[in-house]
Structure formats: structure tokens, C-alpha cells
Amino acid sequence: MTELTLDANFDAPDDFYAxxxxAHDGLTxxxxxxxxxxxxxxxxxxxGDQSVLEAAIKAATLDA
Incomplete structure (x- = not known):
């Protein structure tokens, strides 16, 4: 089982955010x-790892 990575793991987070x-420009x-x-x-x-995906859902849930 792989664990969810919550530490910064981006080479260029600002580039991804941009x-x-x-990608959302002009969309309804x-x-x-x-x-x-x-x-x-x-x-x-x-x-592809169900346990990692479930941990991500839990981490992203506001009341977690």
C-alpha cells in the first residue's frame, strides 16, 4: 500500500495552477x-491505488 503524499511535491506549483x-477560462x-x-x-x-484515493478524499473533506 502506498501512502498519500501531502507534503509539497511539485516542481512548479504556480505553473500548474496557472x-x-x-483550462477554465471561458467555461460555464x-x-x-x-x-x-x-x-x-x-x-x-x-x-490507481484505492487506499490512496480514499485518503485523498478524506484529506480534501472540509470536516476531516
Missing amino acids: ALLK VEDMHALNARLILVLANHI
């Missing part, structure tokens, strides 16, 4: 939600 914002709220859902599924597939 690309993420750019519904299209933004759809993009976010597809991105989550693509990244979840890349991670």
Missing part, C-alpha cells in the same frame, strides 16, 4: 464542473 486556471459553471470531474478521474486512474 495551467489549471487557463457546468463546463467547469465537468472539466474538474474529468481531471479527477484522469488523476485517480493514474494513482
Whole structure:
């Protein structure tokens, strides 16, 4: 089992954030939600470890 990494693990976090914002430019709220859902599924597939994905959901939950 791999553990969820919560420490900074980006080479260029600001570049990623800028690309993420750019991907949302001009989208409706519904299209933004759809993009976010597809991105989550693509990244979840890349991670591929159910326990890591569940830990990520827990970490991202506001009341965790």
C-alpha cells in the first residue's frame, strides 16, 4: 500500500495552477464542473491505488 503524499511535491506549483486556471477560462459553471470531474478521474486512474484515493478524499473533506 502506498501512502498519500501531502507534503509539497511539485516542481512548479504556480505553473500548474496557472495551467489549471487557463483550462477554465471561458467555461460555464457546468463546463467547469465537468472539466474538474474529468481531471479527477484522469488523476485517480493514474494513482490507481484505492487506499490512496480514499485518503485523498478524506484529506480534501472540509470536516476531516
